[in-house]
Amino acid sequence: MYFNRLKELSTNPQLVARLKFLVRDVLDLRANNWVPRREEVKAKTINEIHSEAEKTLGLRPGATLSIRNARAPPGAQGNLGPGGYPINRPGTGGMMPGMPGARKMPGMPGMDNDIWEVPRSRMPRGAQQPLIGKSPSLNTRLLPQGSNVSMSGRSSALLQGSGGPPVRPSGYVSGMEPVSQVPVPVKLSPTSTVLPVAEKPQVPAARSNPEELKRKTVSLLEEYFSVRILDEALQCIEELKSPAFYPEVVEKAISLGLDKSPPRVEPVAQLLEHLFAKKVFTASDLATGCLNFASQLEDLAMDLPKAPANFGEIISKLVLTGAMDFKLVNEILQKVTDDLYEKDLFAAIMKAISSSPTGQGVLDSQAPDVEACKNLFQ
Structure with missing residues (x-):
């Protein structure tokens, strides 16, 4: 009798839409033998999270606990929280396997047989390995024409410096600096021309009304x-x-x-x-x-x-x-x-x-x- 009354209320146009949907939810729940259609979402404990992770990764039960205990510093094994997991450990990183800072599982890449991470050596970005037995090469197009400089195995004399005296200009005198032959342009300062200011004609004062x-x-x-x-x-x-x-x-x-x-x-x-x-x-x-x-x-x-x-x-x-x-x-x-x-x-x-x-x-x-x-x- 009560559920018949609820069916009538669910089709009543004068009932508020929110109440109609609540009545329909009760009727649907009764029709499904009082089993909800959707599982109730609630917060999970840390033990439940680790258990699901072990099932997902195919690990034996308690594997995550042993891994986390192995990473704990000496003397910190006794400081365990609910479920046997250590707490307040500095530098433990993430709580889940595979998260940043967490220890990798056995069989994962980058692990040795003793279940320890193997550090990988990386070259700094932009660094190149040294070339052994290879002499540096020079671009001959950068050298002056007519120079017979050997480029094989030895550096050019232009780079290492030759024993001959430096070439002096033709107008060089000992003890004096060479005089520059290039004329220096003289920058003339612009003369400011003052234009006569035209005086404004004085406007006669307006006469007041008599x-x-x-x-x-x-x-x-x-x-x-x-x-x-x-x-x-x-x-x-x-x-x-x-x-x-x-x-x-x-x-x-x-x-x-x-x-x-x-x-x-x-x-x-x-x-x-x-x-x-x-x-x-x-x-x-x-x-x-x-x-x-x-x-x-x-x-x-x-x-x-x-x-x-x-x-x-x-x-x-x-x-x-x-x-x-x-x-x-x-x-x-x-x-x-x-x-x-x-x-x-x-x-x-x-x-x-x-x-x-x-x-x-x-x-x-x-x-x-x-x-x-x-x-x-x-």
Whole structure:
């Protein structure tokens, strides 16, 4: 009943293939009277291996044991392992007959009657046996033409050396070395020709966009009016890398400073004085910037009535520091078209200079130019 159930399982398609084969193996084993089809493979002992070797080679039982005992060194016979075979013997080589290092069996090639190996003498590779009674031969084609040298039994005089003196060259002088007649070619060192390096044409610096410069100028001036750090403002102006734009920086500084509430008269004057002292701005930059602002003063004064007076204070400080003189003041006054604004501007300049300790000296040194400015209002 059980085996019928196993037969049904072996044909069941829902059963895993591995289980199907296991069931079939059980059925086949029962059909073969429980005798496996293949002999079970397992490890063999050393005694079984030697017994099989003796049967294969046709030796008497125990022959391998006697051979191995004979090869053992004196005093090592007592050190035997299981089955009577010696163990831990140095230099025994292989364990099986016929393996490298094992002793050969009786009747095998290379054995004498006492069952000892016969050493074979071998010639070194490439060595030749000496030829007895045979004189060395020379190739006559290697000798000069016309030489009557006997080649039988004796070596040539060219090889052993003749008794005659060596032949000297025709130009030989005693005590001197022969002079070589072959001309030695003179190796001329190549002269390195230095070619003139063509200088690259200098590419003019690309001009910055005017709108971009104006935007940067307004930004740095606004920052200066907030923090009032002169060195930082100087660095920002130098980073513009556009000296031609400096007059517009002067004009924009005055315009933004006076448009503040309250007007930044003192910060603007300090900034212009600092940049002039550091030689960032030139007198021409200051003059051009102030002239441009003066031409727009009338429009600005309509919204900022105090702009002419504040502008006059800035000019007075530049005059006191030597950045301007009254000749330039005369030109600035002429740029203002409105007489009222012109008078307010000049009055603010004279008041600020007169109130300064060094102002009187400046007025005296430039008296003709000061008088020319006064004549504009007559």
